[in-house]
Amino acid sequence: MNLEEATGQLRQVQTYGVTASRFLPYASMLPAFASIRSHIKKLPAERRLGAQLKMRKWYWASVFTSRYSGSVESTSTRDFLDLRTWFDDDDAIPGAVAEFERRFKDIDFASEVKSGSSIYNGVFNLLSIKGAKDWISGEIPPAEKLDDHHIVPASWGRKQLGGNRINTILNRTPLVSETNRHVISDRLPNEYLPELMANNGRDQVLAIMESHLISGRAVDILMREDFGPDDFEEFIAERRHTILSAIEDLLIKERLDLPPNLRALDARIEGTELSLRKRVEDTLQGDASAIPQHISDKVEERIQKATRRQASSGDEDFSLLSKKLEYFDLRELQDLIQNKTLWPSFAGAFGSKEALATKFGQLAELRNGIRHSRSVSQIALKEGEAAALWFEGCLKSRSTETA
Template identity: 25%
Template sequence: MEIRILHSILHTSLMPWTFDSGNTKSITEKLKKVGSKEPAFESELIQQLKVLLADYPELLQWLDKQNTQSPNPLRAHLFTTQLPAYTNNSSKFYWQVINKEALRVLNAYCSRSKKWSNKVDVIYHTNLLLKSIKALTQQTVKEIEARGLEELPNEQSDLVHYVLHLLKQELIVLYFDIQELSKHSLDTIISLEDFYLTELNLPLNRMQPLHIALQTEVPADKTPVHLLEQFKLENQEIERIEVALRELVLKTYAILTLRDFRRVVPSNIQNKVNEALGREEKKNPALINPKRESPEYLIQFTDLQELQVVFTMKSNWDSVQHLFGTKETLTSEFNNLSGLRNAIRHSRNVDEITLLKGQAAIKWFNMQLRFC
């Protein structure tokens, strides 16, 4: 995977020291067209990037080839950090480009990783992407130092100062997003401290901490905004397991069409999916209609208990028995995971037994799923 747009900010057509900040009318028009609405799907995100990069035909041509055609909603960053605030339209333009392109790269990785058939492919492609992100981060740090811009930018800082620091921080977030998503396949995991010390050759007093990201606008069946702070890690792990289990259903039972979906998923769960789909369709029929027959989209409306039913059906069990052992064991672990999930996401008190059983279930599922 290439990171050409981010690369161009440091090396080619998007270098801030060659940017025409005086063309305020063109910049303002682009920002107005993009607006403040956050994209929900990859196609929307790419369209916003194309608006911003309308004056860069070589990047537009490349961007057209990057659409993975994913039907899934965009995945947010796993980590956040304090980013420098933009102060004018020029700095806002770069904020939009860097922020949106980093999100596109993350989601392109998630989409393409589903097609890698074995662990060797995952390791190869992941390491290649991590190497590219790390190299560009190192080059950005060298450019910052060469220009004497080590101090964090403020309201008086020029565009170059702002963009270099923004690029550095977004690249670091992207690096640790990718590493976290693939940590069970990688042989070596690096900490943020070691990344600064050994890869960037920066002292720890220049390190900006990363924080686990929390969704602020999520579907009703996801984590509420007021999620208890101390359970953020558990919630993140449960969500990742849910996604992995849905992907396992699609892969194990070769669900490629709506007919396949109906063959594998029992009718009562199909009815619940259709009800949820109907609610979503009322909100935005133009977005939902094209995806009504997409198994990758429909499977998102299943919860943990429904996934358990799918796996333990008599007609489905033989295909996953080698992963989960016995139906009794799998049912017990699903119940423990669901108990913790429901307590966290509905802001109920979590007793010690529910927490310990849930944490053990997280470890158990991680162990089984790493061999898929």
């Protein structure tokens, strides 16, 4: 694959979000990207999808860690070799990817004030993937008409903040040039947002704002009557939280390819799993020795692999039940809860083992279908949704009783 073809691949907006060359995070990354893509094409057909997903993780890790800002040649060679190994061994996660997954919440977006930097453009790419709509037309803008817009105007920032803080990527978003220059101009959001809501309805405006990773809470902050520097700081803190959530949801947890309904359902299943872990921890009163041996052995093996792969700093105590539970899958949670010795402690919440087994099966089938890019039948979808609702009811009712 040549560099032109590699650039064309990155212009797939729903996957990489590069709408134009000026929004490409790294031109220096193209040779590595092209080489990895070429290698994937040589893999057996049944392995290419998994390899593509791994390559995407590497790509976004490189973008948001500014990995290609230094010695490009040595980095490209190392990454190519690491990914080739990872394609053959799921446990051989490259250090760059593992580091990104551990530390992405430490990204200093507020300091990204220069258009064209890797992280700055990476956020713009993420907004394109989210389908950021123009605030006036409600349409996704064509690349040639995009403006890099200050949400809170630069003129206000120069007077109220000083320095470059007003230019942070947390205060920028893509809009059509006409909207930016002639409709919004130098006005504060507390002037133009009420106008938009009066003419289009609050819900419609909020939906458009959410496509720009501006939450409802952020909108409320922007609309404060006496908007000042403290409000600006609160706004960019809220938007940072929303952007990090999008990175975690779409890139870390690999929900990028899912349609919105399955993306939301996958997140809901994850919430159910977290609630189940918490219920187990509370019921066992933090006693890790209560874990049945056959489950404990599998979990310990998984923990050992993870710590070797991630070069753990040793600040995590894996003897704690809460830490061990992070390495349980759904079926292991089921096995623990239904264990002959432990079941009496859980029966009050879940009723019968038979009902619980059925619901775990339905939930697991749906999650596996979503996570492994398999088609999900309407029956599996409805049964999985019903199972999630059943678990939520069981866990909620029990929480109410113990409150």
